[in-house]
Amino acid sequence: DDNPSDWPQHGRTAFEQRFSPLDQINTRTIGRLGLAWHQDFDTSRGQEGTPLIVDGVMYVTTSWSKVEALDAATGRVLWRHDPAVPGGVAVRGCCDTVNRGAAYWDGRVYVGTFDGRLIALDAKSGRLDWSVNTIPHDATLGDIRSYTIDAAPRIAKDVVIIGNGGAEFGARGFVSGFDARTGRLKWRFFTVPAPGNQPDHAASDNVLSSVAYKTWSPTGGWTHSGGGGTVWDSIVYDPVTGLVYLGVGNGAPWNYKFRSNGEGDNLFLASIVAIRPETGEYVWHFQETPKDQWDFTASQPMMVLDLPVQGRMRHVLVQAPKNGFFYTLDARTGAFISAIPYTFLNWAKGIDPKTGRPDIVPDALWSLTGRTWFGIPGSLGGHNWAPMAYSPQTGYVYIPAQQLPEPFKADDHMRLHDMGVNLGIDMSGLPADPKVLAAVGKTVQGWLLAWDPVAGKAAFRVQHDTPWNGGVLATAGGLVFQGLATGGFEAYDARTGARLYHFDAHSGIVAPPVAYAVHNRQYVAVEVGWGGIFPLMGGALARMRNDSVNHSRLLVFALDGKDRLPADSRPVQTLADGVGSFEPERARRGYVSYQHFCMACHGDNAIAGGVLPDLRWSGALGSPDGFYSIAGMGALKNFGMVGFSSVLKPQEIEDIRQFLISRARHDAALGEDKK
Ligand SMILES: O=C(O)c1cc(C(=O)O)c2c(n1)C(=O)C(=O)c1cc(C(=O)O)[nH]c1-2
Numbered sequence: 089d090d091n092p093s094d095w096p097q098h099g100r101t102a103f104e105q106r107f108s109p110l111d112q113i114n115t116r117t118i119g120r121l122g123l124a125w126h127q128d129f130d131t132s133r134g135q136e137g138t139p140l141i142v143d144g145v146m147y148v149t150t151s152w153s154k155v156e157a158l159d160a161a162t163g164r165v166l167w168r169h170d171p172a173v174p175g176g177v178a179v180r181g182c183c184d185t186v187n188r189g190a191a192y193w194d195g196r197v198y199v200g201t202f203d204g205r206l207i208a209l210d211a212k213s214g215r216l217d218w219s220v221n222t223i224p225h226d227a228t229l230g231d232i233r234s235y236t237i238d239a240a241p242r243i244a245k246d247v248v249i250i251g252n253g254g255a256e257f258g259a260r261g262f263v264s265g266f267d268a269r270t271g272r273l274k275w276r277f278f279t280v281p282a283p284g285n286q287p288d289h290a291a292s293d294n295v296l297s298s299v300a301y302k303t304w305s306p307t308g309g310w311t312h313s314g315g316g317g318t319v320w321d322s323i324v325y326d327p328v329t330g331l332v333y334l335g336v337g338n339g340a341p342w343n344y345k346f347r348s349n350g351e352g353d354n355l356f357l358a359s360i361v362a363i364r365p366e367t368g369e370y371v372w373h374f375q376e377t378p379k380d381q382w383d384f385t386a387s388q389p390m391m392v393l394d395l396p397v398q399g400r401m402r403h404v405l406v407q408a409p410k411n412g413f414f415y416t417l418d419a420r421t422g423a424f425i426s427a428i429p430y431t432f433l434n435w436a437k438g439i440d441p442k443t444g445r446p447d448i449v450p451d452a453l454w455s456l457t458g459r460t461w462f463g464i465p466g467s468l469g470g471h472n473w474a475p476m477a478y479s480p481q482t483g484y485v486y487i488p489a490q491q492l493p494e495p496f497k498a499d500d501h502m503r504l505h506d507m508g509v510n511l512g513i514d515m516s517g518l519p520a521d522p523k524v525l526a527a528v529g530k531t532v533q534g535w536l537l538a539w540d541p542v543a544g545k546a547a548f549r550v551q552h553d554t555p556w557n558g559g560v561l562a563t564a565g566g567l568v569f570q571g572l573a574t575g576g577f578e579a580y581d582a583r584t585g586a587r588l589y590h591f592d593a594h595s596g597i598v599a600p601p602v603a604y605a606v607h608n609r610q611y612v613a614v615e616v617g618w619g620g621i622f623p624l625m626g627g628a629l630a631r632m633r634n635d636s637v638n639h640s641r642l643l644v645f646a647l648d649g650k651d652r653l654p655a656d657s658r659p660v661q662t663l664a665d666g667v668g669s670f671e672p673e674r675a676r677r678g679y680v681s682y683q684h685f686c687m688a689c690h691g692d693n694a695i696a697g698g699v700l701p702d703l704r705w706s707g708a709l710g711s712p713d714g715f716y717s718i719a720g721m722g723a724l725k726n727f728g729m730v731g732f733s734s735v736l737k738p739q740e741i742e743d744i745r746q747f748l749i750s751r752a753r754h755d756a757a758l759g760e761d762k763k
């Protein structure tokens with residue numbers, strides 16, 4: 089914390105509290121806050137990056153893992169680096185081609201690329217120092233299917249640590265540690281055992297065979313799908329304990345019965361695992377959600393705090409994972425301290441106060457009951473990846489919390505596909521009936537939640553219009569900053585939640601703001617760009633009370649800032665001329681294929697959330713051949729839209745086109761176009 093002007097690490101300091109000690113912008117001066125400068129990005133997909141600021145230079149990462157170095161006072165571009173991620177890789181990621189940020193260490197900038205590389209750039213020139221493939225195609229990795237990187241690397245003791253995503257498709261989670269100078273692999277830690285419990289010659293060998301393997305059915309589907317457990321976002325290095333904490337993700341596939349024959353807790357899924365940065369050696373683990381079948385990742389951002397617990401100061405690790413409980417663990421030992429619901433949840437009756445193990449509601453085990461479970465939280469969690477912040481002034485943790493219920497029902501004909509997601513869940517989404525949508529819409533909520541981690545309860549909640557809001561920044565000016573899904577950039581009084589500032593950013597914000605200073609002038613910067621999984625997949629829910637589109641840019645605020653954004657523009661979408669007709673039976677079949685292969689990006693039931701094309705209004709709908717050239721043959725592959733001819737027959741792709749026409753005609757009749 090020697091350098092209050094900088095934001096040199098992902099969560100500013102190693103403890104990742106996202107608190108800036110700067111106070112020039114404060115509850116008294118906030119009325120003078122204005123846009124100082126902005127800078128457009130050259131991509132129009134989700135922006136989730138945390139900018140780093142070191143000695144007056146800002147390092148930002150954008151969608152497709154691109155990197156820019158800017159003069160942090162003026163926005164002048166110093167260098168740009170495009171790692172040229174092939175467009176077709178987009179389809180290997182569940183959740184947009186986002187990137188959450190770089191790591192800086194000793195004159196180098198480290199970035200994980202969406203296609204699985206870790207690159208080290210010279211911080212002065214942007215020149216590539218080294219590049220390694222973190223996902224080697226060797227036998228130890230089990231089924232190599234869908235590994236992508238969107239998380240920020242972390243640095244601990246001269247080791248760069250990075251994981252990956254992919255558990256919605258099929259992946260076996262692991263993290264790797266590379267020598268920060270040379271890029272040489274030092275160790276690898278797998279989070280899930282090898283299919284036959286054979287050694288990987290990795291740091292995880294002992295603990296996997298002695299502890300984890302017996303928590304899996306030896307004949308479960310995981311032996312083909314990899315089991316999941318991807319470390320796709322949070323990794324925290326704690327210099328006080330010398331440990332690295334890994335936030336481990338969900339099971340692959342989600343369906344626990346298919347995955348593990350309905351047996352065992354499936355370690356280390358949905359767990360926090362502590363390892364040593366020098367060797368990758370296992371130290372402790374804590375499983376938050378045994379038998380995961382709700383995508384209840386423990387990969388949500390973690391932070392380290394020193395807090396009084398029953399009158400005694402403890403060095404703790406806290407997390408508000410998807411499953412709805414706020415966890416406090418002893419950082420050195422992993423010992424369970426508490427887990428308290430931070431949002432409404434219905435999957436567990438409570439938590440064993442000694443062990444921290446949840447008492448799971450039997451009906452919630454949808455893969456075993458065969459019945460539909462209306463789960464709260466749903467798979468997007470009570471809190472997803474958007475970072476929380478802590479203010480030592482108030483003692484509150486500020487959580488971008490949400491409520492997004494979801495029906496879970498087993499797919500009785502589960503088989504593993506080569507393309508598209510592999511969840512083992514019935515993929516039907518919401519009906520198009522506006523009455524049903526309105527009813528479901530009422531359950532969909534978003535808040536800025538000020539959580540008192542000592543008292544174990546909410547201090548206050550700021551109600552937002554929608555879920556999927558941005559990450560949070562707390563500052564010594566007594567302020568909390570957050571961007572919103574609906575495009576507002578807001579500042580709140582950290583004590584009361586009173587809104588003190590609003591700026592219309594013209595596009596949903598999901599990224600977390602940062603604060604820094606150059607020449608004694610304080611700035612607050614945030615990446616703008618609606619995206620991530622919710623607007624891609626969310627369908628009607630993502631459009632509820634929100635017409636956000638993606639305009640990707642960096643906004644930088646300061647006192648007396650005078651810059652302005654160009655006029656807002658939203659595309660006008662109408663039924664394409666000559667869109668043609670459809671056969672109801674073909675459209676019905678097309679719906680099933682659409683939900684399986686297209687929905688994850690273009691939205692549930694063909695309603696897109698403002699980032700990727702809404703296919704109801706696609707100009708390609710009128711031409712069977714044109715549509716096939718894109719959806720079958722991959723004419724738009726360089727933009728991230730691959731062809732599906734290897735998994736869908738031409739007539740199945742034509743069924744999808746007819747389904748989209750049926751949806752366009754239905755919704756145009758409801759007056760849904762032109763929005
Ligand atoms: O299981 C995984 O491997 C994995 C990866 C990712 C990712 O890499 O972004 C997400 C998720 N899961 C996930 O469950 C999730 O809700 C999610 C949201 C986002 C996002 O960036 O908006 N990514 C991911």
Ligand SMILES: [Ca+2]
Pocket residue numbers: 255256337338383385
């Ligand atoms: Ca997941």
